[in-house]
Amino acid sequence: METQTASGNALAPWEDANAKPLITFRDVSKRFGAFTAIEALDLSIYKGEFFALLGPSGCGKTTLMRMLAGFEKPTTGSILLDGIDIANVPPHKRAVNMMFQSYALFPHLTVAENIAFGLKRTTMAKADIAARVEEMLKLVQLENFAARRPHQISGGQQQRVALARALARAPKLLLLDEPLAALDKKLRQDTQFELVDIQEKTDTTFVIVTHDQEEAMTVATRIAVMDHGRLVQVDSPDRIYETPNSVYVADFIGDVNILRGRGHTRADGKVEITWADGQPKLIGTSGESLNNTECALAVRPEKIAISSTQPAQDANALQGAIHDIAYLGNTSTYHVRLSNGQILKAQETNSQRISKRKYTWEEEVWLSWNETAGVVLTR
């Protein structure tokens, strides 16, 4: 990867060796009885980041977040906030606030009282509290709902109250536990951008836990993909998508075709993959040198071109018959069955009306992609 300038990079502090992280996990493990939720984890999160913890349920992402909030203590290792070990600091004394998945709004308090709840626990003067609540209500555009009770407002509004309440104490770190899971899809998409907006406005470090890869891609500056208590890859969304480091990450983020075989690095530096009887070898690129190594070529459906005649220019070309067509409106995904039975997905943008669709069921087609379109993965 390219190196950043010595002065550091404000947009990507994690690439700057001199940047001081806000949060540091040092060899943190967490066990519940015999179950290991987090295994020897090291991680740094920097100020101003919108950091996403992504993974399937049970991967340890929630445990990681609850350790940041103080509801769980690491079994071994230490967690530093601004360089200070917070393992023994109880939740109510941490400069960390959390937005709960269920929002956890106090049903017996009004919207304004909910937002003021955390402020009243400080030494803040009454007038200042009122001003801060007003400011928060404005931030989440709920000025007209201050006197309502949580059950008198919509789910989207409740979500915003929860956000305002968590932000009111101006925490160094805001934790968001599946913040948008309870919203319907349309509202969720709007809210994602709102979240990013608010994060930038308040200049607070956000850590979001989600199982929704699209959500993580939209909001995060960096994504940590987790599996079984370990970090599989920590990177910016585009790198997670374009250069996943393992089949697990490639498969978890977006749609992907995985072609498994044995790879061999040729003299020209390209990797040649022998993968199925009667199928041509696949050509890809890899930073590693492979010598008859087990590997997989991961190719995104949108990087595969589909044509009725054999294409001349692409390095990889496979023939098959169209098995299924998934029409998604803006795009169509063609499921093409190769002669060895494997089904590959290729995506085309529907720039023309569907009546002019080029291919139909059982039609013989060629799938092709160039040598840099896929990623050779050895894990």
Place this chain on the structure above:
Amino acid sequence: MNLQRRFLIAVPYAWLLLLFFIPFVIVLKIALSNIALAIPPYEPTFSWSEGWSGLVAFLRQLDFENFVFLTQDSLYWKAYLSSLQIAFFSTVLTLLVGFPIALGMANAPERWRPMLMLMIILPFWTSFLIRIYSWMGILNQEGLLNQLFLWVGVIDDPLKMLNTNFAVYIGIVYTYLPFMVLPIYATLEKLNPALLEAAEDLGCNHTQSFWLVTVPLSKPGVIAGCFLVFIPALGEFVIPSLLGGSQTLMIGKVLWEEFFSNRDWPVASAVAIVLLLILIVPIILFQRNEQKQREAET
């Protein structure tokens, strides 16, 4: 409205009419009658055979004399007042004992809860009277408690506990504890644990989150529990007559004595009517609390 729906609504009303309203009218009628040496021991009695004029003559003989009598003899208002006082303080005591029990149950591991619930309900499977009698065995001069205290050496002479107001409080708190614990437990069990975590996250220590979140959110259960204890305790008769002493004045006991010892049915009925009127206030408040809770849940 079709017939089926009318019928459905008619059932509870018929129930109330038959088992509440008609008995109430009968008691009211007796309360307005005069004592008599007869069977039944009051007059006038009403018979259908005399027709309209008989009914008018019958109604003319009814008066409020017994109610006036209740205001003249200080025994009655003292008994009402003392009942209110005993019911109030035993409700407070039951709350103080019951709330921690309910809280402990709600915080217990889920697999223990049915067992704990069973332990709360278990005493109901034994006769109420037998349980009160066993308290007599525990509290009397030679009872278990005095023997224990003497053996430990806390006291030199046995304490007089039975036949005091103290024993009455013990009896009421013991008997009505489940009525306090169960509604409070029901509200605490529904409490989303994330709310307590949110309170902690927002700067509350355990004590603060208890007073600012747990207590306000258990309010409907506390109110329900208090009424469920207060209402029956106010008219309680068995506990004061078995555990209480001669100085224990409770309206239930007075009512019993009017009815069985003095055989003054009209005055006993008047006492009952006034007791009912006193109880209507907390009952209406209780119903409103229940309704508010139902509305909040929907």
